[in-house]
Amino acid sequence: xxxxxxxxEPVTPTDQRINYLNARYGLKSWLLTKDHKRIALLxxxxxxxxxxxxxxxxxxxxxxxxxxxxxxxxxxxxxxLFTQHGILMVFFFLIxxxxxxxxxxxxxxxxxxxxxxxxxxxxxxxxxxxxxGIFTLTALLSGGVDTGWTFYAPYSSxxxxxxxxxxxxxxxxxxxxxxxxxxxxxxxxxxxRAPGMTWFRLPLFIWSHYATSLIMVLGTPVIAITILLLxxxxxxxxxxxxxxxxxxxxxxxxxxxxxxxxAVYIMILxxxxxxxxxxxxxxxKNIFGYSFVAFSSIAIAVFGFxxxxxxxxxSSQSMYAGLVFSFLSFAVAIPSAVKVFNWTATLYQGSxxxxxxxxxGLGFIGLFLIGGMTGLFLAAMGLDIHVHDTxxxxxxxxxxxxxxxxxGYLGGLHYWWPKITGRMYPEGWARFAALVVFVGFNLTFFPxxxxxxxxxxxxxxxxxxxxxxxxxMSSAGASILGLGMLIPMIYFVxxxxxxxxxxxxPWVLPGLEWRTASPPPTENFEVxxxxxxxxxxxxxxxxxxxxxxxxxxxxxxxxxxxxNI
Amino acid sequence: MxxxxxxxxxxxxxxxxxxxxxxxxxxxxxAFFTVLISGxxxxxxxxxxxxxxxxxxxxxxxxxxxxxxxxxxxxLIAMSMFVWGATVYFTQYSIPKDALEVYVVGKQWMWKVxxxxxxxxxxxxxxxxxxxxKLVMTTEDVIHSFFIPAFRIKSDVVPGRYTYIWxxxxxxxxYHLFCAEYCGTNHSGMTGSVVVxxxxxxxxxxxxxxxxxxxxxxxxxxxxxTLGCASCHKEDGxxxxxxxxxxxxxxxxxxxxxxxxxxxxxxxxxSILNPRAQIVVGxxxxxxxxQGQVSEEQLLQLISYIKSLSPGQSSGIETTAPxxxxxxxxxxxxxxxxxxxxxxxxxxxPVGATPPRSSSSxxxxxxxxxSGAAPRAAxxxxxxxxxxxxxx
Numbered sequence: 023x024x025x026x027x028x029x030x031e032p033v034t035p036t037d038q039r040i041n042y043l044n045a046r047y048g049l050k051s052w053l054l055t056k057d058h059k060r061i062a063l064l065x066x067x068x069x070x071x072x073x074x075x076x077x078x079x080x081x082x083x084x085x086x087x088x089x090x091x092x093x094x095x096x097x098x099x100x101x102x103l104f105t106q107h108g109i110l111m112v113f114f115f116l117i118x119x120x121x122x123x124x125x126x127x128x129x130x131x132x133x134x135x136x137x138x139x140x141x142x143x144x145x146x147x148x149x150x151x152x153x154x155g156i157f158t159l160t161a162l163l164s165g166g167v168d169t170g171w172t173f174y175a176p177y178s179s180x181x182x183x184x185x186x187x188x189x190x191x192x193x194x195x196x197x198x199x200x201x202x203x204x205x206x207x208x209x210x211x212x213x214x215r216a217p218g219m220t221w222f223r224l225p226l227f228i229w230s231h232y233a234t235s236l237i238m239v240l241g242t243p244v245i246a247i248t249i250l251l252l253x254x255x256x257x258x259x260x261x262x263x264x265x266x267x268x269x270x271x272x273x274x275x276x277x278x279x280x281x282x283x284x285a286v287y288i289m290i291l292x293x294x295x296x297x298x299x300x301x302x303x304x305x306x307k308n309i310f311g312y313s314f315v316a317f318s319s320i321a322i323a324v325f326g327f328x329x330x331x332x333x334x335x336x337s338s339q340s341m342y343a344g345l346v347f348s349f350l351s352f353a354v355a356i357p358s359a360v361k362v363f364n365w366t367a368t369l370y371q372g373s374x375x376x377x378x379x380x381x382x383g384l385g386f387i388g389l390f391l392i393g394g395m396t397g398l399f400l401a402a403m404g405l406d407i408h409v410h411d412t413x414x415x416x417x418x419x420x421x422x423x424x425x426x427x428x429x430g431y432l433g434g435l436h437y438w439w440p441k442i443t444g445r446m447y448p449e450g451w452a453r454f455a456a457l458v459v460f461v462g463f464n465l466t467f468f469p470x471x472x473x474x475x476x477x478x479x480x481x482x483x484x485x486x487x488x489x490x491x492x493x494x495m496s497s498a499g500a501s502i503l504g505l506g507m508l509i510p511m512i513y514f515v516x517x518x519x520x521x522x523x524x525x526x527x528p529w530v531l532p533g534l535e536w537r538t539a540s541p542p543p544t545e546n547f548e549v550x551x552x553x554x555x556x557x558x559x560x561x562x563x564x565x566x567x568x569x570x571x572x573x574x575x576x577x578x579x580x581x582x583x584x585x586n587i
Numbered sequence: 588m589x590x591x592x593x594x595x596x597x598x599x600x601x602x603x604x605x606x607x608x609x610x611x612x613x614x615x616x617x618a619f620f621t622v623l624i625s626g627x628x629x630x631x632x633x634x635x636x637x638x639x640x641x642x643x644x645x646x647x648x649x650x651x652x653x654x655x656x657x658x659x660x661x662x663l664i665a666m667s668m669f670v671w672g673a674t675v676y677f678t679q680y681s682i683p684k685d686a687l688e689v690y691v692v693g694k695q696w697m698w699k700v701x702x703x704x705x706x707x708x709x710x711x712x713x714x715x716x717x718x719x720x721k722l723v724m725t726t727e728d729v730i731h732s733f734f735i736p737a738f739r740i741k742s743d744v745v746p747g748r749y750t751y752i753w754x755x756x757x758x759x760x761x762y763h764l765f766c767a768e769y770c771g772t773n774h775s776g777m778t779g780s781v782v783v784x785x786x787x788x789x790x791x792x793x794x795x796x797x798x799x800x801x802x803x804x805x806x807x808x809x810x811x812x813t814l815g816c817a818s819c820h821k822e823d824g825x826x827x828x829x830x831x832x833x834x835x836x837x838x839x840x841x842x843x844x845x846x847x848x849x850x851x852x853x854x855x856x857x858s859i860l861n862p863r864a865q866i867v868v869g870x871x872x873x874x875x876x877x878q879g880q881v882s883e884e885q886l887l888q889l890i891s892y893i894k895s896l897s898p899g900q901s902s903g904i905e906t907t908a909p910x911x912x913x914x915x916x917x918x919x920x921x922x923x924x925x926x927x928x929x930x931x932x933x934x935x936x937p938v939g940a941t942p943p944r945s946s947s948s949x950x951x952x953x954x955x956x957x958s959g960a961a962p963r964a965a966x967x968x969x970x971x972x973x974x975x976x977x978x979x
Contacts, residue, residue: 098772170769176746177729177771181695265747268861271730272745305635306642311649336732337743338750341680345673352665356658363657364649366624369631373644376636384628391624395617402668404675405609408739411732411767472594475610477736479767482775486763530641560643 041444041541056141057544062127063442064148069123070511072114072155077504079107084466084500087493092484100483101168102184108171113193114155116427117285120292121203121238122151124434125231127442129207131535131542132225134216134551139209143202151199158192161185170481172282175263175274179255187253194249197242200288204238207231216534218553222316225533225557226302226309229316230295233323237284237291241327245281248274272337279330287326289423291319293386293430294361300383300433301365303531305372308558311364318357325354335406344403351401358394362387377529378452382433385460389429393421396471414474417467425463432459432510439514440524444541447517451509458506465499532559599758599783600738605675607739612671616664679740682753686721689714690802690887693724693731693744695770696777701884703891704793705801710779712764714756715789721753723852727883732768735781743768749852756783806892809885814877816889822896829874830867836897841868855890 042059052060083103086094095103126144130137138144161167167189169178178186211232215224252274254260261267263274302309309315331339331347365387374380396418400406409415439447469492478489485493527536532555538547555561598604635644689712692699700708714720724733724744733752734741737760742752766777784792800808811817819829835850843866848854857864859881862874881889 092775097775101769101772101774168771172769174730174769177769181729181771271747306637306644308646310647311654314649314654335676336741338745338748341677344676348673348676349669352669353662355665356662359661360654360658362624363653366628366631367647367653369628369635371644371647372631372635373637373639373642374632374635376632384632387628388625391621392617395613395620398617398665398668399610399613402609402613402672402675404606404672404679405613406672407676407679407741408606408610408736410741411734476594476596477734477763477765479734479765479775481769484775486778560646 039539040543041539042544043444043541045544054145056137056145058126058130058138058141058144059442059542059544059546061144061148062123065118065122065126065151068148068152068155069115069119072110073119074511076107076110076115077507079103079110081500081504083107084497086483087485088497090485090487090490090493097483098168101170101481102162102166104481105167105170106162109158109167109189109193111424112171112285113196114151114158116289116423117200118151118203119289119427119431120296120434121207121231121234121288122148122199124296124431124438125207125234125292126203128438128535129210129228129231130214131441131538131546132228132533133211133214133219134534134547134553135210135214136545136547138206139214140206144206147199147202147206150202151196154192154194154196154199156192157195158189161188161192164188172278173249173252173274174278175252175255175269175271176265179252179262179274180264180266187256190249190253194246197246200238201242204235204242207235208239211235216551216553219534220553222313223553223555223557224316226298226312226315226319227292227295230291230298230319233319234288234291234295236320236323237288237326241281241284241288244277245285248277248281251277272334272339275334275337276330279333280327283330283333284323284326286419286423287322289427290390291322293427294319296430296434296437297365297383297386298361299533300379300437301368301387302558303437303529303533304377304380304383305369305374306560307368307372308556308560309364310367310370311360312557314360315364318360321357322354325350325357329354332401332406335403336410348401348403352398355394355398355401358390362391362394376453378447378449378456379433379437381453381456381460382429382436385456386426386429386433388460389421389425389463392468393418393425396421408477409474411480412474413470413478413480416480417470417474420467420470425467428459428463432456435510435514437529438535439517440528441535441540441542443518443521444524445517445519445521446524446528447510447521448513451513455506455509455513458502458509462499462501462503462506466496466503467499469493469495469499532561597737597758597760597762598739599756599760599762600735600740601755601757602675602679603737603739605678609668609671609675613668616668680742680752682721682751683719686719686753688721688723688891690884690891691722691724691733691744692883692887693726693728693733693766693770693777695728696766696773698731698733698764698766698777698779699884701802701887702793703802705799705804706793707799710764711782712779713782713784713789713792715786716756716759716783717786719753719755721751723887724750724752725883725887729770730768731766731770731777734765734767735762736765737762737781741767749856756781759783759785759788802888802891803895804892805885806888806890806895809881809889810892814881814889819874828871830870832893832896834897836894838897840865842866843868852890855893856886859886859889 042057052064055061055064082095083100086092086100086103088094092100126138162185165185167182167186168184169182169186173186173190178190211224211228251262255262255264255267255269259267261269263269263271265271298309298315329347329351331343332351335344335348396414399409400415400418436447436452439445473489473492473496476489476492478485524540526539528540529536534551534553535542537551595607598607688703690701690703691712692701698710698712700712702708702713706713722733722742724742725748726744726746728746730746731744732741733744735754738754738756740752740754742750744750760783762781762783764779764781766774770777809816810820811822816829819827820832821827822833824831824833836855838850839847840850840854841847846865848865854865858874860876860878862876863872866872
């Protein structure tokens with residue numbers, strides 16, 4: 023092992039340099055920006071807003087479920103609470119969170135490009151997202167939706183008296199934002215890689231975003247069509263889904279899940295990309311089995327399109343169709359397992375730090391193990407019959423979608439925070455918050471697995487008394503989780519002004535994003551970089567440094583054990 | 588309602604044990620891999636913690652051997668789960684031929700049940716221990732899902748089609764019945780009980796509720812009088828303007844356009860609601876639609892009557908036969924659930940409800956059936972004397 027001393031030199035204030043944040047000022051410079059980094063920050067703000075709203079709905083749900091009787095809110099209100107929680111969290115937080123915030127910021131930088139291929143389309147996609155969001159928010163404010171985020175017909179098309187169309191239009195519009203982002207990523211990754219950045223030198227974050235973009239571009243139009251058909255039936259009474267009009271309600275489920283199952287991979291794949299970065303970089307190792315991890319992302323994206331029928335084992339779909347979907351669902355589990363094994367093997371003989379991003383990375387593996395393995399319970403048809411539409415399913419998809427995406431998102435946000443803002447977050451608080459989030463999350467959702475097997479159906483406003491103890495545990499966990507989410511929100515905002523300044527490369531890592539200033543200039547790199555190294559190829563200190571000096575606030579400038587200073 | 592194992596609901600059907608066994612297998616595999624991987628993870632994280640600030644560990648190349656190992660082993664384990672899961676699924680969803688039929692109609696927000704012997708229930712289902720029960724289910728409005736946790740069974744109940752599920756209870760008791768598919772405002776109130784009774788108690792229950800019209804009798808009344816089906820579909824099998832329905836169920840039907848299908852509940856339903864979709868060879872498309880004129884329950888009664896015209900297609904109970912005989916004490920039962928506040932239902936669900944049709948005032952149906960079985964009322968509870976096992 024080689025050991026080098028960090029070259030300590032006098033600090034030059036970073037904010038004297040021109041970067042993307044201080045290049046221009048004023049509202050207009052933000053709202054009309056074509057800079058992918060500023061657009062990422064626009065997304066960061068709006069995604070956070072929707073997350074807070076969705077989180078408040080979640081807390082209200084958990085509060086209601088403290089007691090078996092539906093005594094806090096009316097059942098109509100409760101139905102709106104879980105519906106709106108689902109719609110906001112799925113379509114306006116989980117799907118855009120990592121690709122639109124971290125992906126937008128980092129995809130061009132990590133491949134050595136100046137921007138995304140279509141900067142104006144990138145801005146357009148944010149506006150589309152906001153317009154979709156406004157439609158949905160209008161639906162929520164003017165009375166709400168009560169169909170469940172799944173919009174199952176014929177309830178949504180004929181029976182519900184709530185603002186289904188308005189919310190549906192919101193989701194419909196929002197889909198186009200997703201499509202444009204995916205399109206932008208695919209073209210960028212194909213055409214704008216820096217000299218020497220071959221496909222197999224790409225960081226795994228890029229591979230997973232490439233796979234995600236494929237799903238976004240191919241899958242999202244289907245949900246748009248589905249909502250359009252739903253609107254046709256609701257407005258014009260054209261029989262598509264409602265059997266009273268000559269339609270087929272199960273057709274809706276096929277169309278809906280054809281998108282919405284791959285949508286789960288839109289959420290989890292970018293998160294897996296982040297985790298690959300965290301695990302490799304914070305153990306200072308090249309990832310074990312790079313090409314297996316890279317291609318497992320593509321395999322998940324492809325297989326993910328073929329498993330939608332596992333949501334419909336009890337829907338009266340043919341038993342033989344169920345057989346095929348069950349088989350393919352087990353098959354899609356394999357690439358996910360391969361990733362977990364490779365991450366674990368990467369740690370072997372590494373130099374593992376316990377910085378906050380790594381804690382989230384390890385936390386992700388823990389939650390994904392449980393979330394992924396319980397997916398097998400649901401793929402096994404005989405068992406799914408019993409746990410389908412119970413809290414078992416609720417627990418499972420929260421472990422995968424929320425546990426997976428949230429852990430990756432928070433881990434990535436901490437990891438790249440010095441690059442995004444040029445400031446360090448407070449490490450002590452951040453580690454504490456990571457622990458609180460992990461404990462709170464498990465306390466919230468683990469009891470729900472048990473509830474589900476005991477037979478408590480989901481979307482129940484009032485429930486049978488024997489389910490109360492576990493529900494109270496879950497609600498207690500939710501308050502801890504809520505608190506754990508509040509801490510990072512506070513210190514992230516705090517650190518933008520008061521955090522210690524970060525150097526260009528505070529973690530001492532080889533990736534391209536660490537070879538430009540923090541925060542980066544508008545054009546990302548002063549000179550187009552030429553890539554001569556493999557992904558995660560750790561070099562001695564002096565070669566690692568490209569610009570900027572270590573600053574006293576950097577983690578790298580503060581060795582964990584003082585022995586070599 | 589707990590079993591002795593914590594967090595496992597009571598197990599009270601012949602298949603619930605199989606589901607539990609599969610569950611324990613998966614819990615075991617999950618626990619093993621979770622402990623293994625997180626154990627290794629924690630060991631590595633401690634063992635290889637960063638000791639020097641700028642140390643660079645030796646890079647490790649991948650290993651094809653390891654990669655194939657951890658691709659193949661999980662695949663084999665996954666396949667074992669797949670096969671086991673599929674086996675249990677086929678047991679749960681393959682309806683035995685000798686099961687006793689019970690009709691279930693879901694509706695926002697209640698379960699309406701009708702037994703072949705005529706008993707009607709709301710949000711309750713009485714069944715005997717040790718008897719295979721087949722539920723024929725549909726809904727008047729949105730999708731519901733019939734879920735009995737203690738039996739580990741569930742099936743969506745889908746408007747416009749019939750879904751089936753079966754079970755055989757092994758323990759007397761009262762068990763939860765839930766609607767598992769979100770169906771609107773009072774979804775969580777769409778619950779009830781399955782009451783499993785010892786055979787003799789069940790017989791008592793049947794006889795205590797005997798003075799209700801059986802679905803076959805009700806179906807016959809609809810067929811011959813209310814709807815006037817019999818004017819074209821002659822009950823004695825002689826040529827009418829419509830095809831004879833004698834022996835129809837389970838037989839092959841040749842349609843215009845060369846298609847052939849086996850007549851089942853869904854075919855009969857479709858032919859009543861949308862007659863021109865499937866025209867039997869040799870007949871004119873002259874039948875009007877009955878869409879909006881028959882409720883889901885009346886459809887089930889018609890089907891149950893038409894089924895009774897096909898020997899060997901009984902619903903598993905001997906008392907279905909008497910429908911073809913004199914049925915003097917048929918009351919003016921409304922097709923809607925009795926007395927459960929039809930007006931209230933209408934109010935809550937203005938879109939989906941079919942208005943209750945008042946049944947024809949003359950309730951005596953003349954005996955036209957070919958077989959002279961005992962009148963229904965004379966054998967209030969023959970279910971136990973004949974286990975419905977008929978050779979086909």
